[in-house]
Amino acid sequence: MKHKVSFILLLLVLLLLGGCWNKRELNELAIVTAVGVDKSDELFEISVQIVNPSQVASKKASSNQVPVYTYHAKGKSLFEAIRKLTSLTPRKPYYAHAQIIIIGEEMAKEGMNSVLDLFQRDPEGRSDFNIIVSHDSTAQEILSVLTPLEDVPASKMFKSLRVSEAVWGATESVILDDLIQSLGSIDHSAVLPSIHIHGDAGAGDFSSNIEKIDSPAQLKYGGLAIFKNYKLIGYLSEQESRDYSFLNNHIKSTFEIIACPEQGKISTEIINSSTKVTGHFQNDLPSISIKLDIEQNVAEISCPLDLTKSKTIDALNKVTSKQIKERLERTLQTIQQTYQVDLLKFSEVLHREDYQAWNRIKKNWLTLYPELAVQIEVDVHTKGVGTATKLKLD
Structure with missing residues (x-):
């Protein structure tokens, strides 16, 4: 009887030791730094900015490669579009390190309900990423712009937002939890920072954009975007x-x-x-x-x-x-x-x-x-x- 009890206890201990059953190696994942959500006709479009680890980590980065790649997929729902991305990316996208979520202007005008619902439910993601609205550009276009000084454009957007908020005051960093709390008011109103492409938007996704003293295309924050009943209704000027x-x-x-x-x-x-x-x-x-x-x-x-x-x-x-x-x-x-x-x-x-x-x-x-x-x-x-x-x- 004692041997039987000991055997059962041993099995229970072995079960508790199986905590790494769902582990994933880093070389099996595509680290997503930013996500863009657009509405194209009746379809949702997801864009992800993925780090090129060999470029970002290496001290001797190759001039023939860019530090990030962007992938895009469309679907009848946001979840379908996200799953379709796996047919394009060589590794499974990993969203836990995303710093920025960009909502395209057309998507914002239609309403953010589906976007908020998706990211609230995602068990893999976090709620401390910053949410931004693209102005006069799609989220896909914003994510395609290469930036000087910061190899990863998502890091540039994140740091510019924080610095501008601290010393200028015309921007405001808003994370998912803050946005949901603001939208819980009677008129479901909130503000989000807006970003646009300053200069030649067509030149932003070429490596030459970061090889010149004065980049032809730059990402610049503008006035705050105003939401009412979950929909974008206008913008405040910078002042x-x-x-x-x-x-x-x-x-x-x-x-x-x-x-x-x-x-x-x-x-x-x-x-x-x-x-x-x-x-x-x-x-x-x-x-x-x-x-x-x-x-x-x-x-x-x-x-x-x-x-x-x-x-x-x-x-x-x-x-x-x-x-x-x-x-x-x-x-x-x-x-x-x-x-x-x-x-x-x-x-x-x-x-x-x-x-x-x-x-x-x-x-x-x-x-x-x-x-x-x-x-x-x-x-x-x-x-x-x-x-x-x-x-x-x-």
Whole structure:
């Protein structure tokens, strides 16, 4: 009996040791760094950017080969298109290392439901990849552009997005989980960064594009793409996108250009921006207050101002505050009245403020929102003026 029990325990241990039954060797996989989704007529088209490991890993890369390859397949569904890719790729595509998902403009206009559903369900993929919309180009065309400095174009897109978000503010990195959360609002609205081909799009997929000092085709981020009810409805300009980041408390660093009293300009570096949004109800009539506290340094000046005087700094603070406030009001009007989307999630602010009052107006929110009263206050403080505090112009 003891031998029988021992035998059963041994079998159980052996079963637990079989954890590598589904392992796959690296040389059996095609590492996907980026995925593109387009709609062509009634068919879905999947494009994948796959690393050429011999080029990326080798210190002596061959000039006859490119660092990445792109493959494309069409199907009646996204899943069918993905499976059809295996008839083209020499190895099975492996999606766990994808950094970027690009949604083609036509696909975005039709709706992202099927795209989100696919990547949510995929057990092999991750949810921390960045989602981007292609503007005036297909996702396939974007993925075909070779980029200088970064051998893998997906890495270029990923790093450019993060750097631009940190020092410019007109872009915003959005991962799958963030997008799904944003689309869970009443009007299912969200924003995504957009990217386009700057220059000669036809030259982007030739190796000569990375062999010239000035690449004929470059990938460039533009304004934020606006979604409502899961569909692309328009774009904010670069300046409006930066204003949106101010309003949404996403500015890490950026700049302002202020006109001097008589001639010339002052450039300032925004080093800190904090936005607080509060909701109010008066007789079930909602309103919103937005307070921005901004810190800046003087970066460049081309007019005769004495920055050692407190009245000069006070005047600079007031002019900067007014300029930012007026611009934010114009952008908010575009978001509220032109696109009529609650991108800043005012509904959630009002719900947190007074959930009972919110429940009473909730059914009328989409009608109330475009005319919602929003008060914006901007308070700018200049912290640094540099070592050259006086400028004399002849």
